[in-house]
Amino acid sequence: MGESLADPAEIVVPAGHGHALTLPAGALLTIRQTRGRQVVDLIAFRADDLTERLSPAHTMASLGRLWPRVGDSLLSNRRTPLLELVEDTVGRHDLTLAACDPWRYRYDYGVTEHPNCSDNFLAALRPRALQRHDLPPPVNLFQYLRYRADGRIDFRPSPARAGDHVTLRVLVPLLVAVSACPMDRNPINGGRPRDVALRITPPGD
Numbered sequence: 078m079g080e081s082l083a084d085p086a087e088i089v090v091p092a093g094h095g096h097a098l099t100l101p102a103g104a105l106l107t108i109r110q111t112r113g114r115q116v117v118d119l120i121a122f123r124a125d126d127l128t129e130r131l132s133p134a135h136t137m138a139s140l141g142r143l144w145p146r147v148g149d150s151l152l153s154n155r156r157t158p159l160l161e162l163v164e165d166t167v168g169r170h171d172l173t174l175a176a177c178d179p180w181r182y183r184y185d186y187g188v189t190e191h192p193n194c195s196d197n198f199l200a201a202l203r204p205r206a207l208q209r210h211d212l213p214p215p216v217n218l219f220q221y222l223r224y225r226a227d228g229r230i231d232f233r234p235s236p237a238r239a240g241d242h243v244t245l246r247v248l249v250p251l252l253v254a255v256s257a258c259p260m261d262r263n264p265i266n267g268g269r270p271r272d273v274a275l276r277i278t279p280p281g282d
């Protein structure tokens with residue numbers, strides 16, 4: 078499990094790996110940095126209808142922003158609010174980029190068989206028999222991209238530090254999967270993927 082600083086009430090997602098959860102409406106999901114500088118890709122599906130998914134593109138359109146702020150809702154592909162961002166100690170995220178996948182490493186970096194978020198989601202969701210084409214685009218929590226005026230993107234190290242976190246309120250029952258992004262070919266994770274920790278607060282607590 079690596080170098081986790083998580084407490085026993087937390088679920089540690091080891092560096093470069095994924096985890097899936099089913100969460101009831103009203104629950105809070107806190108995603109905490111154990112060492113900092115770690116991007117966490119997050120996807121979500123309505124628990125009762127896996128064809129309705131968290132949609133970064135719909136969310137950006139309705140927010141009129143490239144990433145959410147505290148108080149904003151994250152929407153589905155049918156514009157249903159699925160999650161509300163209720164705490165955020167970092168304030169930088171990305172809704173524009175695809176999850177890393179085997180082809181990202183092969184075509185862009187010349188590396189085969191590299192761990193990747195897409196495979197992590199498939200592994201975490203294996204009991205649901207989801208295929209790669211069933212995976213929606215992710216919300217890239219803690220990812221710091223600089224979007225230049227001429228359209229170029231700078232991939233910057235995540236500004237998240239150890240102990241930083243986001244908390245999301247679950248608005249409808251959800252199947253959620255997260256991946257502690259294994260990217261080590263550009264600087265988004267500070268050059269070395271790290272663990273993150275999850276805490277679930279049940280409804281009403």
Ligand SMILES: [Zn+2]
Pocket residue numbers: 118176177193194195258259260
């Ligand atoms: Zn990734």
